[in-house]
Amino acid sequence: MDTAGAVNITLHSVAGGHGTWGSLGAGASGGPYVVSERHSVLVVTGCNVQATLVGDLVGNVITGCSSFCSIYDTWSSAVTKYDGEACSGIGCCETPIPIGWPSYGVRFTWQDPNHESDSKLPVAVRVAERGWLDSASTMLLNYSSGDSSCRMPIPVVLGFALDSKPVVLQGVATSGCPKDVSRSACRSSLGSCRNVTGHYRSGYVCHCHDGYQGNPYIVGGCQDIDGCALPVSCYGECTNTDGGYLCRCPSGARGDPRIKDGCVKSSLGLSVGIGISSGAGFLLMVLATIFVAQKLKHRRAKLLRPKFFRKNRGYLLQQLVSQKADISERMIVPLMEMEKATNNFDKAREIGGGAHGIVYKGIMSDLHVVAIKKSKVTVQREIDEFVNEVAILSQINHRNIVKLFGCCLEMEVPLLVYEFISNGTLHHHLHVEHTETLLAWVDRLRIATETARALAYLHSAVSIPVVHRDIKSQNILLDGTLVAKVSDFGASRCMPVGQTGDATVIQGTFGYLYPMYYYSGKLTEKSDVYSFGVLLMDLLTREKPCSYRSFEEKSLAIYFTTLLTTSNLVCVLDPQVVVEGGKDIEAIAMLAAACVRMEGDHRPTMRKVEMTLESLQLHHENAVICDMDAPSYAVVTEGTSMEKVSRQYSLEEEYLLSSRYPR
Incomplete structure (x- = not known):
């Protein structure tokens, strides 16, 4: 019994002109058995004869084939191909049976009217197991005379099903197998049930799973197929597994182990060894290079x-x-x-x-x-x-x-x-967005006084006067108590007493430098005075001197002085200064305007500026309103009326228009 509802039986061939093949022992129907289409073929032997199978009473042809011989054919050459395979079509023919029936009608006719003179090979029609003729050709040669060859035993594979009735589950036909049928019939744990249909039978059959063989109708009937024992299944190292096998090339080889000479010795191990060695060597070389480079760098620095x-x-x-x-x-x-x-x-x-x-x-x-x-x-x-x-x-x-x-x-x-000065720069405190961190007026006045004191010290108290050349809010540092510290002396120059400034490379910050410096490059102490005057305007207005302004507003120095001469200074003053400054505002504004005069000789010295600011600071601390005719006020107004200041800045305006693009 095979795994697909088929059994092997032994029958005999049919000889003569006409006949019937059907000896299943169950009448015309053959009971539950029919010829297996998958495993059976029609075999005809003889010379110049055609045989057909018919499968029902009407006589419908199922299959057929013809066998031919010439006068030169002998029995041995007729039934054997040149490559050893039996039934070449000369002396015999073989064809599949597409429809399984329990019995067949057999018809054959002679193709040569002189068949009496044909070879002694007898005519026989057989239904046999596929491949039987390949192994039975020698046996046929032993029955080359008489009718004895027609009575030799022949294996036939029959198919069957468990139930010939159609199965319908809940009104729907199914191609699967009901669980009760599977449990009662397919008892092997390695088997399963499937539906089969045919021209003469229908029902269910059991079969073993792929990789297994045996009888699925009994417990333990399906056994593992040793894949490694199959002919030419693996040319490498084979390992049998449950339901299959593993085939791989031996160690040190690679390729396809399922074909002959498919595995070739591999140089992968050598390549891996060389690669690892090369990689390690390269890594060591890189590390050594880095180490040597660092050593050389340190040695060079040393x-x-x-x-x-x-x-x-x-x-x-x-x-x-x-x-x-x-x-x-x-x-x-x-x-x-x-x-x-x-x-x-x-x-x-x-x-x-x-x-x-x-x-x-x-x-x-x-x-x-x-x-x-x-x-x-x-x-x-x-x-x-x-x-x-x-x-x-x-x-x-x-x-x-x-x-x-x-x-x-x-x-x-x-x-x-x-x-280390911890509180940042004056620029940061003046131009931050959060109003709670803004400097009070009293602090601004003190910072201005301390900055003027430092510049006056540089100009007149040291043995060789020093011109800072880059006074701006960014270079005024504030410590934890808001004490001013002048910093950044990179652009500073020593100026011996009595020496006038020579032409130098233009350095400083645009907006804080007096305009004529761009043309002359002359360095004097009065350049610091001009920058300090712009710093005072920054303290009063919180306007950035180097920020963009319209053509009419021009620089902060001109804009501030113009508003001062027209009594519109409140338009640019910081609101906090207006509230807290009182009458000190006008004095500081006049001092700032004096510091940014066009002619350097008309600007006050830093010592005079320091004295003026100290006087104003003292008055502010004592809350005493002093007359602006005091000596400090004279520094601002000495020899200069407001109309003269206005005329002077009309001339300065002309210089500043071109100084926006310094050379």
Whole structure:
């Protein structure tokens, strides 16, 4: 019994001119059995004969074939192909049976009228198992005479079904198998049930799962097929599995193990070994290169440090006015200390910067917090400015000037170490958006006085006067108690007494520089006075001097002075100043206008400006309203009427229109 509802039986062939094939022992119907279409074929032997099968009483032809022989054919050559396969169509023929019936009618006719003279090969019609003739050809040769060959046993495969009645579940026909049929008939756990239909039978059959064979109608009837035992199933290493098998190439080989010579020795292992070795070697080479590069970099930096130290120290000693060696020696800070204080100049430590460098917050080894300025090295001029700043600040000690603690000379450009000012710049306090952080008028007046005091000290109290050249709100720092500290001396210059300013490279901030400086480049103390006058206007108005204005408004200096002469100054004043300033506003406004006069000789000195502001501050603190004819007021009005101020600024207007685009 096979796995698809078929059984093997042994029958005999039919010989003669006509006959009936049907010996299933159950009458014409054959009971539940029919010839299996999948496993059975029609086999005809003989010469020059045609045989057909008919399957019902009407005589409908099911299949047929013809066998031919020539006078030269012998029995052995007629039934065997050149490649050893039986039944080539010469002496015999073989054809599938498409419809399974329990019995067939057999018809055959002679194709040659002289069949009596044909070979001794007898004519026989057989229904046999597919492939039987390939193994039975030798047996047929032993029955080459008489009728004995027609009576030889022949295997036939019959099909059957469990139930010949159609199965309908809940009124719907199904091609599946009902559970009760599956449980009662298909008892093997490795089998299943399926519906079969045919011309003569219908019902259900059991079959083993793929990869298994045996009898699915009994418990344990389906057994695993050893895939590795199948002929030419695997040419590599085969491992049988439950219901299948695994086929792979041996270790060290690759390819298709299911074809002969499909596995070839692989060089993958060698390639992997070479790849790993090469990768490891390359990685070591890269690491070694990085290590050597870092070593060379550190060595080069170490060799350059003495060079930079000698270069910068010598330059500084030439610039130090005091000529005291202990000053420079006391202020020298090692580069290692700077790197440690700034965490190797980490970007997170940046707290600001300007045109001359970047400022870092540093913590020294003694836990002292400092500000460290590092130059933006682009040209030699930047180096000169840093050296110049050290030379100036090393001899200055003033409460309102940022203190220089030291410098590092082991880099290409010296690093400057200042006291740390924690409260930001005046610019930030004047131009923030949140009104609760705005400076009160009393603080603005004090900051202006302290800034004027610092500039007056630079101009007249040191041995060699110093011109700052970049006075603006960004360079006025405020500490925790809002004390003003003048900073950023990178553009500053020493100006010996009696010497007039020489033409220099234009430096400073647009809006704070007096217009004629763009044409002449002449540097004098009065340039700081002009910048301070603009700073006073910034304190009064909270207007940025370098911000855009319409053609009519022009610069802040002209705009402010024009409103002052037309008694419309309130249009530009900060509302907080109007409320808190009182009568001090007019005096400060007149002082600012005097500081920004076109002719430098007509501007007051910073010492006079300082005295005026100190007087106003004293009056404000004592809440005493003083007559504006006091000496401080004379600084503003001396020799100048409001009409003259107006005429003077008409001339200045002409210069400022072109100075918007400095050369």
